[in-house]
Amino acid sequence: MRILILTWEYPPRIIGGLSRHVYNLAHALAKKGVEIHILTCSDFGNTRIEKDGEIFVHRIKPLYLPGENFLLWVNHFNMAIIEHAIKLNNDQEFDIIHAHDWITAFAGRILKHSYYIPLITTIHATESGRNNGIHNETQNYISSIEWWLTYESWRVICCSKYMEEELRFLFNIPIDKLRIIPNGIQVNDLKNTDKSFNRRQYASDDEKIVFFIGRNVEEKGIHILLKAIPLVVSRFPNVKFVIAGTGPKHDQLKALAQQIGILQKTCFVGYIDDRKRNSFFENSQIAVFPSLYEPFGIVALEAMACKLPVIVGDTGGFKEIVRHEIDGIRVTPGSEKELANAILDLLFDPSKSEKIGNNGYKNAVENYSWDKIADKTINVYREVLYEYENSSWQMEKYNIKYPLVTY
Structure with a gap:
């Protein structure tokens, strides 16, 4: 053929x-x-x-x-x-x-x-x-x-x-x-990490990392994540939000972070290659993808395949990939309050976070091989x-x- x-x-x-x-x-x-x-x-x-x-x-x-x-x-x-x-x-x-x-x-x-x-x-x-x-x-x-x-x-x-x-x-x-x-997903590819990666460049040892990666466009809901950050930090100060990716909204999102007053709690790293992405998956505690529109959401699967608990917008393909409260958490698209509560839930409950991460890994590797x-x-x-x-x-x-x- x-x-x-x-x-x-x-x-x-x-x-x-x-x-x-x-x-x-x-x-x-x-x-x-x-x-x-x-x-x-x-x-x-x-x-x-x-x-x-x-x-x-x-x-x-x-x-x-x-x-x-x-x-x-x-x-x-x-x-x-x-x-x-x-x-x-x-x-x-x-x-x-x-x-x-x-x-x-x-x-x-x-x-x-x-x-x-x-x-x-x-x-x-x-x-x-x-x-x-x-x-x-x-x-x-x-x-x-x-x-x-x-x-x-x-x-x-x-x-x-x-x-x-x-x-x-x-x-x-x-x-x-x-x-x-x-x-x-290719599970073996996700094991290839950046050997020069240094977590301390992005967060202190006592800070948890909440990670997002994706195009900086409206439908990815990054602006919702930024608005949720003050609600999270007010109750759980030892956290850093790392946002990877580029796109037409990149400068606007950085300006929004400055306007809200959360620059010290956010780190915009721009474009990263696959090895660095895998290193962030390995060194983060939560992956967040608060999309407003998402036909599928392969990046969430990749995070799940790294045993990283995911929080996703309850929309599109995410609804078919992520079973709520089993192998991830789904939140109402556009709701910064609901997103903040979901992040806090996992930050305050490591055992729940670990269970969701393990369930997500099983779902990803068993059902989504190339x-x-x-x-x-x-x-x-x-x-x-x-x-x-x-x-x-x-x-x-x-x-x-x-x-x-x-x-």
Whole structure:
């Protein structure tokens, strides 16, 4: 089976969770004998091809044309993908095109119809979900592309029941076209820590660490966490809040921390690599993810796999991953008071914290391995190929290649 994966991010280019998802899924598929070619954006200037284990990674340089508009950049990137993919497919045809989110929609659709190759799409999040609705022309345009991409796809994969319901509501996708396949974790990778990590750079020996990692955007609820901090510190002073990640709200969040008067209790560390993230998991007492919108929440699973008790917003995929008061605590999204109480509950009760951490570890490692997720993905591929091979669309491809000649 030969699969062409289209994604705008792939390590070391990491914008959000999509990059790690594609990386881990691709490697798990390759271990099962699937030939994987990934077309992604180059951060190194020129287009280049490299081997990442058993995976072929094609890092594509977007066409360089004037204009700083992100939507223009997306079009330039898609044109470059198409140009490269044509050469690849002419050498040896792909069985399936697998696109990830709307940014590669144009390339996916054109390649599908040019070569009669089935298109499968994984939708990781929607523009409406990210922005709590559609509020301007740009958002409406992106949402329209998302609808168009799901319409053009033979199957649409999403990561949770929550996302399935969101996609059905927003885009009216038939239920038999949707497949739920969760995100996963690599437990062994989480054991690789930063050997130079020094906990005392972030907190004193007698301070507990409450850790957050994620993009600094509105839907992650970091502003709610900051507002909860005074409520926590007033009752439990020996605590430090470490916030990792970057994004468009980064400076605004630091300004909010200063305005509230909690800079001495918070530490904004910016972008951190996976090893340092793992070190924070190892050295923290609680992980907090107070999201307002969360299609899945892979970062919570990673924390759970490190036996770190998690507190999450009671929304989206978190509701399916975290069983309240069993392997985590769920709080009402947007409620700093409820979030503060949950943090205090675990800080004051180490035995409860340890029990939740152990239960979370068991849940994560037993139910969310990439090996199982790869098996589910291959089943979708086989399902689509079977339908395709018995379809009139496949015959159209045959007739174009070998037109019927009559005399």
